Amino acid sequence: MNRTRTRFAPSPTGYMHIGNLRTALFEYLIAKHDNGDFLLRIEDTDQAREVEGATDIIYDTLKSVGMNWDEGPDIGGDFGPYIQSERLPMYRGYADQLIELGKAHYCFCTEETLEQQRQEQGDSFVFKDPCKDLSKEEIQAKLDANTPYVIRQTIDHVGKQEYDDQVYGHIEVDGDLLDEQILIKSDGFPTYNFANVIDDHQMEISHVVRGNEYLSSTPKYNLLYDAYGWQRPTYVHVPPVMKDEHHKLSKRNGDASFQDLVAKGYLPEAIINYIALLGWSPDNDQEIFSLQELVKAFDVHRISKRPAIFDIDKLTWMNSEYIKAMDPEAFYEKVLPYLHKALTKDFDLHYIANLIQSRIDRFDQEEISEKIDFLDELPADYDLEMYRHKRQKSTKEKSVVSLKAAYEALAQLDDWNEKTLEDTMMALPAQLEVKNSVIFWPIRTALSGKRATPGGAIEIAYLLGKEESLRRIQVGIDRLEKDLATA
Numbered sequence: 001m002n003r004t005r006t007r008f009a010p011s012p013t014g015y016m017h018i019g020n021l022r023t024a025l026f027e028y029l030i031a032k033h034d035n036g037d038f039l040l041r042i043e044d045t046d047q048a049r050e051v052e053g054a055t056d057i058i059y060d061t062l063k064s065v066g067m068n069w070d071e072g073p074d075i076g077g078d079f080g081p082y083i084q085s086e087r088l089p090m091y092r093g094y095a096d097q098l099i100e101l102g103k104a105h106y107c108f109c110t111e112e113t114l115e116q117q118r119q120e121q122g123d124s125f126v127f128k129d130p131c132k133d134l135s136k137e138e139i140q141a142k143l144d145a146n147t148p149y150v151i152r153q154t155i156d157h158v159g160k161q162e163y164d165d166q167v168y169g170h171i172e173v174d175g176d177l178l179d180e181q182i183l184i185k186s187d188g189f190p191t192y193n194f195a196n197v198i199d200d201h202q203m204e205i206s207h208v209v210r211g212n213e214y215l216s217s218t219p220k221y222n223l224l225y226d227a228y229g230w231q232r233p234t235y236v237h238v239p240p241v242m243k244d245e246h247h248k249l250s251k252r253n254g255d256a257s258f259q260d261l262v263a264k265g266y267l268p269e270a271i272i273n274y275i276a277l278l279g280w281s282p283d284n285d286q287e288i289f290s291l292q293e294l295v296k297a298f299d300v301h302r303i304s305k306r307p308a309i310f311d312i313d314k315l316t317w318m319n320s321e322y323i324k325a326m327d328p329e330a331f332y333e334k335v336l337p338y339l340h341k342a343l344t345k346d347f348d349l350h351y352i353a354n355l356i357q358s359r360i361d362r363f364d365q366e367e368i369s370e371k372i373d374f375l376d377e378l379p380a381d382y383d384l385e386m387y388r389h390k391r392q393k394s395t396k397e398k399s400v401v402s403l404k405a406a407y408e409a410l411a412q413l414d415d416w417n418e419k420t421l422e423d424t425m426m427a428l429p430a431q432l433e434v435k436n437s438v439i440f441w442p443i444r445t446a447l448s449g450k451r452a453t454p455g456g457a458i459e460i461a462y463l464l465g466k467e468e469s470l471r472r473i474q475v476g477i478d479r480l481e482k483d484l485a486t487a
Contacts, residue, residue: 003036003037003204003206004030004031004034004035004036004037004206004207005031005036005037005038005039005203005204005205005206005207006027006028006030006031006036006037006038006039006205006206006207006208006209007027007038007039007040007041007199007200007203007205008023008024008027008028008038008039008040008041008062008069009040009041009042009043009196009199010024010042010043010058011042011043011044011046011049011050011192012042012044012050012051012054012055012057012058013046013049013050013051013054014051014054014057014257015054015057015257015258015259015260016057016058016061016257016258016259017249017250017257017258018241018249018256018257018258018261018275018310019211019240019241019248019249021061021065021258021271021272021275022238022241022275022276022278022279023209023210023211023238024062024067025065025067025272025275025276025294026209026236026238026280026298026300026303027207027209028067029276029294029295029298030207030209030236030298030300031207032295033295033296033298033299036206037070037071038067038068038069038070039069039070039071039072039077039079039082039203039205040058040062040069040071040072040073040082041072041073041082041083041084041199041203042055042058042073042082042083042084043084043192043195043196044083044084044085045084045085045189045190045191045192045195046189046192047085047189055073057259059074061258061259064262064268065268065269065271065272065291066269066272066291067272067291071203079202079203079204084190084195084199085189087195087199088188088189088190090198090202091184091190091194091195091198092184092188092190094198094228095151095183095184095190095194097228098151098153098154098183098224098227098228099151101227102154103153103154103223103224103227104151104152104153104154104183105129105131105132105151105152105154106131106134106139106142106143106149106150106151106152107129107131107149107150107151107152107182108131108134108142108147108148108149109129109130109131113130114127126177126178126179127179127180129152129180131152132154132156148186149186150182150183150184150185150186151182151183151184152180152181152182152183153180153181153182153183153194153220153223153224154180155175155176155178155179155180155220155223157176158175158176158178158223159174159175159176160172160173160174160175161173161174161175161178161219161222161223163218163219163222163232163235164235165215165218165235165236165237166207166234166235166236166237166300166301166303167212167236167237167238167239167300167301167303167304167305168212168215168237168305171215171218173216173219175219175223178217178219178220178223179220181193181194181217181220182194193217193220193221194224196221197221197224197225200233201225201228201230205233206233206234207233207234207235207236208233208234208235208236209236209237209238210236210237210238211237211238211239211240212237212238212239212240212305213240214237215237218235218237236300236303238279238303239279239303239304239305239306239307239308240307240308241275241278241279241307241308241309241310242307242308242309242310243309243310244309245307245309249310256312258271261315264362264364265319265361265362265363265364265367266315266316266319266362267319267322267323267363269290269291269322270315270318270319270321270322271315271319272291273287273288273289273290273294273318273322274314274315274318276289276294276298278308278310279303279304279306279307279308280298280302280303280304281302281304282297282302283297283299283302287318288318288321288322316361316362317361319361319362320360320361320362323357323358323360323361323362323363324357324358326357328353328354328357331353331357332349332350332353334363335353335356335357335363335368336349336353338363338364338365338368338369339352339353339368339372341365341369342365342368342369342372342373342376343372343373343375343376344376345375345376347375347463348463351459351462351463352372352375352454352463355454355455355459356368356371356372356454359371359454371453371454372454374448374449374450374453375460375463375464378447378448378449378472378475379449379450382445382449382450384396384479384480384483386445386449386450386451387399387441387442387445387476387480389437389441393435393437393438394437394438394441394442396480396483396484397484398434398438398442399441399442399445399476399480400477400480400481400484401432402428402432402434402438402439402442402443403442403443403446403473403476403477403480404477405428405431405432405439406425406428406439406442406443406473407470407473407474407477409424409425409427409428410424410425410461410466410469410470410473411470413466416462416465416466417462418458418459418462421458421461421462422458425439425440425443425457425458440456440457442476443457443461443473444456444457444460445476446472446473446475446476446477447460447461447464447469447472447473448460
């Protein structure tokens with residue numbers, strides 16, 4: 001097992017959980033860092049939980065973030081089939097082999113038998129299977145009578161079990177306290193735990209990456225490898241992704257899946273960059289990574305043992321950095337549908353896109369609309385206190401003077417473009433012997449009716465055009481004069 005081979009083996013049970021996607025990413029990075037193979041395997045042995053269309057979600061998610069697999073159900077490979085339900089006869093054969101080796105046994109116990117032991121043993125419950133004491137004749141009689149059964153792993157007097165993990169180091173457990181897990185269920189399907197071992201060996205998987213909750217049960221898998229005389233894989237157990245210090249991130253609890261985040265306007269490449277840093281850190285302060293940069297930088301020994309807390313604010317910041325770095329034309333194409341929904345009047349949408357590219361965090365309709373909806377219509381009865389600005393040294397009284405001067409100067413413009421608007425507005429502070437902000441702050445306020453806008457007075461006036469700009473400035477003058485007269 002010289003070549004590095006990893007596998008992502010999700011169950012088709014719904015959307016892609018962030019923790020699952022991070023596991024897939026680590027598996028991908030481990031393989032590609034070593035110029036190895038990344039496999040996709042669909043584990044559909046739990047038929048009751050399978051969700052229609054979930055396999056396509058898995059395909060689409062991995063493709064959208066650039067994690068292309070080298071072997072899988074859709075493209076094949078030398079070790080297929082890559083869907084567990086298509087490999088069923090093989091599992092039973094391996095289970096029968098374990099029975100012959102004395103490493104597995106038939107269990108005919110009912111749920112009542114298990115429940116009785118649970119009540120007797122309490123929290124320290126480890127099932128003690130009375131079926132291990134059945135004679136061959138008794139077993140055969142039950143089989144002939146079609147008595148329902150499962151096949152369980154046999155764990156007797158195995159003593160201390162040891163193995164090494166790439167993240168957590170040397171692990172030791174008392175093997176005699178391990179529960180004898182079910183390998184083949186009563187419906188003939190293998191359990192997830194058993195099928196994993198068989199498939200990983202058959203597909204020559206070199207590195208098994210999974211959550212640290214499997215640290216204590218890995219010896220059970222090792223006993224299976226040893227029983228068959230197979231080489232154990234390299235284990236990489238990773239810490240959980242948490243929503244806070246006490247709760248795991250979980251779709252069941254309403255936490256966002258990958259699809260949820262994309263729907264909320266996060267870019268797939270930003271999401272994959274962020275989750276790479278959940279439990280792993282590079283050897284420098286770099287935070288923004290392309291997938292290829294992650295492949296080059298990834299070192300399994302820099303995976304943390306500590307749980308990683310999902311910080312939506314950090315993801316939002318990272319997403320904004322990706323948006324800023326987008327090619328302007330690519331950004332325009334992506335933001336265009338949002339602009340169409342935000343605005344009903346005819347504007348230079350390319351110009352608007354350039355203004356907002358560095359000012360939005362997500363491709364979110366509400367956020368984008370909130371930033372530019374004033375272009376369609378001046379907010380009614382906007383707060384006149386906005387004209388007061390201590391830092392800009394602006395007051396209502398000064399604002400009236402500035403707006404009247406701006407109206408008079410702008411009304412004389414025949415050619416309404418950025419250059420003439422800039423020249424005209426920039427000349428006003430010198431004429432009135434005031435700072436630029438005393439002019440530009442009230443103009444921008446009158447044109448937008450908002451405290452913050454993606455552009456300044458010049459950009460907004462250009463977009464609105466001469467007639468609408470002058471109308472809004474006059475509205476500002478009228479409202480301010482009325483307010484001052486009644487003060």
